Amino acid sequence: MNAPPPPLAPTGRSQTAGDLLEVSMGPHHPSTHGVFRMNVVLDGETVVKLTPVFGYLHRNHEKIAEKNSYLGSIPYTDRLDYICSMTNNWAYVLSVEKLAGIAVPERAEYIRVIVGEMTRLFNHACLAGFLLQDMGALGTPLMYAFREREKILDLFEALSGSRMMCNYMRFGGCRCDLPEGWPEKAARIGAGFESFLDEFEALLTGNEILRARSEGVGVLPRELAVNAGVTGPGLRASGVNYDIRKVDKYGIYDRFKFRVPLGERGDVFDRYMVRILEMRESLMILNQALHDLPDGAIIDPKVRLRNLRPKAGEAYGRIESPKGELGFYLISDGGPIPYRYRVRPPSLINLTVLEDMCMGHTIADVVIILGSIDIVLGEVDR
Amino acid sequence: MQTLEQIKDRIAAALPGARLAVIANASPAGQPSLLLDHEHALEAARFLRDAPELRFDYASNATGVDWPERTVKERVKVKKMIDGVEKETEELAERKIPGCLEAVYHLYSMELGHGPLIIRLRTGNRTDRVTLPSLTPVWRSCEFQEREIFDLFGIVFEGHPDLRRILMWDGFEDHPMRKDYAPAASGEAKA
């Protein structure tokens, strides 16, 4: 890697005139959740300008995918948002299914919902843990969240063979069927997660320090959130009722009863709270899906995994990933590799409003505002 | 949601002189798109966002596509004089499709819950006429995505507030997502 480092102030030096101080935060700052850098201009402790700098983890995922077969891109999607590989798989296979017109057996749809909601559970739990770590609660909440995540990852390993890089879904269904006893184990862990959430909330939600640090901090107004394309819990915390599971009803989401939690003020606390409430709704979906799980085929037997050649055309498919709207835009020219492969990364686009949210707050608040957006650099930089 | 034809007619009525074209999509996804011209793109985008029954307030995805110049071979019927008699024969003719860069936007409406509406903009060619109007003034969500298109495809967006490279470093010269991109021999990326 001989790339010259990006210059410190890409927009010029004039911004540090007077008593302003320019701080380069990251790329190895522990609170930036990866290799993310912000050029923060400070007046005392107050932020007056913030420029995010990307690209430290850029590997041109899209170009790699345009040289690989449709099947060969699935393991690469695992590595986008490396916490939620299952939902990444899902968004990609959904787009390929749209592009090639492939139907999915019912059992596979249910399994997708189950693993997708489990992914949302541990993503939100970990995010809450990380956010608290950023506020100074070093370790404890994060370790409790990781303990629960570990149990779900064990389930994923039993199912797909790998804990994090699952590579589990295929266009037309899923790769393999559930092992013996898996649904029962999943139901048990789901029930355990419920009591974990009660504990977690007792530990955190009423905590005075959490409230003092997060209420009124990093407010994202509703209009700005919509205009800037913020999606996921961050958008709903600003009071916009937009959940793709409800809007698109992709897969079989119209069969489940669940509510969409909304925030009022759009501050860091609302973003935290929306995620906690979403976990409870995810548990409801999980229980319904485990209860209704039908028997049957796991993958459409007619589908060609190798050498899939969709008709020339294009398709955009999107799902509600734990981070927001994860979309894949594919163009086929009739050949075995996609002509154009584009990931719509929710993490990157949610960062558009980082500066607006941080403006006027202290540098310590920048850390928790960034933490409440929930980014993963594997997806931001691709 | 209204059909794409209806939306096209509405834009044409609101913006006289706008050159619009519907681009069909053969895939089962059935997502046809609307090609806008440069002069009216920004106005059309504002119209799509603000018209009360359209309200495409959310630009979800913005991306580039590279279409290098290609030649298509097709059978053409030609009239020829053979031995003094005019005859119709089939001949293989080559047709050149000029290359261009394309920006594709996927629009949804959060207020009304419909979408996607796909709009496209095309540059004149792939070398010197690569300027397109930026839609960031209408939808802020395009800010980073247009920067990414500029970085990886080399489309210059006019009216973008902060058009710099986003993923590649500042001294980098080529545009890696173009189809003819060749990694430099000394560069870090090897095929």
Added chain:
Amino acid sequence: MLGLGILKGFMETGRNFCGSYYDPERLTTVQYPEERLEPQANARTIPFLIYDGSDPIGGLRCTACTICEQECPAHCIEIVKDTAKKPDYLGKMQLHPKVFDIDTAVCMECGICAEVCPFDSIKMDQVFERAGSHRRLTLHKDDLSKSNEYYNKIHPAEAAAVDAARAEEQKKAQARKAAAAVPATP
């Protein structure tokens, strides 16, 4: 009351602390390497090649068809075909690999090679302690070759299904051969 939330939080922490002494759900740490978890039946790490019989090279199931080489998303497999043909378990003449290398520095353990292999020859291993004092990251044919018994040990259910399917095919092939050998009587 100010401070109540913090007090409640301390109680929660205390409950977890005390609970970790008797409740295995609260103390999930495993003292590796003294203690080990049983590997899951589906767990996968790098690929390996299966051989039948006792000869790790001669008994390889691989027919050098190069499907895995083409499908590998990271392009970490390199195969060179041998020119000589040998009969396989069905009696068909098949090619064999002269070179079969996997660059484990590139391999991302996705399992697509095992998924696309039509000869049940390449499967996913469960070895994860691969650190060593050498720098050799490219594994050759003889490093990769492992017996069918080993496969049965690590993935019992999957291996049993594969063995059954192969036995079935073999029986059919023998029946066909027998039918061809007996001259048809009017």
